[in-house]
Amino acid sequence: MRLEPIPAPGPARRFGLPALALAATAALGSLLALIAGAEPFGVLGLIAKGAFGSKFALLETLNRATPLIFTGLAVAVAFRARLWNIGAEAQLYAGALMAVLIGAGTPAISGPFLLPFMALAAMLAGALLLLGPALLKTRLGVDEVVTTLLLNFIMLLFVSMLLEGPLKDPMGMGWPKSEALAREARLPRIVEGLRLHWGFGLALIAALLVWLLQSRTTLGFEMRAVGENSAAARYAGMPVERTIALTALLSGGLAALAGFSEVSGLKGNLTLDLSPGFGYAGVIVAMLALLHPLGVVLSALFVAGVFVGADSMSRAAGVPTYIADILLAAALLFMSLAILLTRFRVARD
């Protein structure tokens, strides 16, 4: 077989195939439900209901989507420039660590500057954490996939060390968790009485800013050009190494905001289970969004919905929650194939 480019794909192809990919994901979900001994279509309904079916469910989904928007943006920005940042998990923890270092107990600064300072420090930590692998890539040709992945493990152990050492809450009954953040170090709720914090608002703003950066600025253009063809970009006189370094700073900073937002908006302290893999799920979020920053918001809501819905479905129908992870990984593969086939037709040799 070989792939023939389609000069002008029609709307049936452009929208039908992605829809088919989602339908295939749903079909797989029914099959898995059947294997787990549950009623196949009921399970899909329960997931949807658990994700969007009530005010409580919807708020839970928005809360879960918040870190996913940040990590999804981080991955989208990096992948667009072909910087394979798989280390959003580590950068998230770097951000969370800064939030706790500055905001826990009695913060050294107070007043309206505390929260912005925490956010900036978090971004800086995440940015620097990715700058290392990015420089190793551009200077020495060390593959950043492996270095960022390995840094995830190193970072988690580093956080574990601090939580059992200097950052350990003396009142924590021996649990490895940090002291709670001061009241003024907590992100306020968007609407009083509704369980949704400003981290979500910040995530939306971040998506908008990234979109503006990518579509309206020279740097955004350079990032895309480097990703599409770095040799051509170099030939056109673009500073390829500098662009990759700046991309790394932005991507790492965005992922770190996920950690800041989770600690300061939701949890109020740092534990080792702060992130159930938000960094890795960010890859799925970004790919389902076709690396578009505004699409990231939608796809983060979808991915969060599947996770939250599967939790609630699992309690009702007894199908293991891991069904969510299978469906999202499958959606990633189905969608990648579908998008390819919108532009190419399979022909026989």
Place this chain on the structure above:
Amino acid sequence: MEILDILLSATFWAAAVRIATPLIFATMGELICERAGVLNLGIEGIMAMGAFTGWIAVYAGADLWAGVGAAFLAGMLFGLLHGVLTAPFGLSQHVVGLGITLLASAVAAFAYRVSLPQVTNPPKIEPFQAVAPALADFPILGPALFAQTPLTWAAFAVAGLTAFVLWRTPLGLAVRAAGESPEAVAAQGLSVNGLRIGAVMVGSGLMAVGGAFLTLSAFSSFFFEMVNGRGWVCIALVVFGAWRPGKALLGALLFAAFDALQVRLQQTPMGADIPYQIFLMAPYALSILALVVMSRRAAAPAALMIPWRKGER
């Protein structure tokens, strides 16, 4: 000197060879994939899938070797998916590989929960036993060679076989050419994508056997997250070994020796003063360091990560 005592102890060398075993299988698997031109980031998930499949087969009553076979087949299945998506369809090897890792880990976890809904303590199976316990009393090298299970010996055999097939047979030449200059392979009338799919399937099968070693020989139970980054370490080992089976084998043994050393250093008086996390970080940091040191000399296959499309260059 404590380090010297450790290095001279027989159990240390036995542990190093044991720790190296899953890495050898999976590193050879990754090496075969990359030699054919396909970076297989599915490795971490495929190892988890192999660990589960091997374990559940034996738990259900299969022979231990049948468990290894089941793991190999499960790995081949995910390899087929990876190969088809990345070779003929030419999708991004990064995206597909990560997708396969997420998919295979999730399938293993889901299948475990569905087959054993009520267990809290992971059930155990009767694992592989030492090859020749009687000979293990030989000083120093006795335990390192004979206190090992047959799977460890199989790992060394697989490393030798990988080197032999890749460099001494026409098939191996074709596989390497698919990763170096696919147009030459096509000019010979061979199918580049067919070779790549086959290499990824066999390589993924070996990764899964590496995972199965964890449940069938090392731990005798299945745990979530038991692969714990070993797959990513193996990708670093392939680079460290400059895509050569012999050097990669040596790298796996060195890495494992270092890992065995850090575990033992933790228990020394000096080690007790240092947070244990520092020791646990060391293997990952060492992998990064190895990549940096080898970066200038690394000779990756020329067509690695480049999809082959007939008529294009």
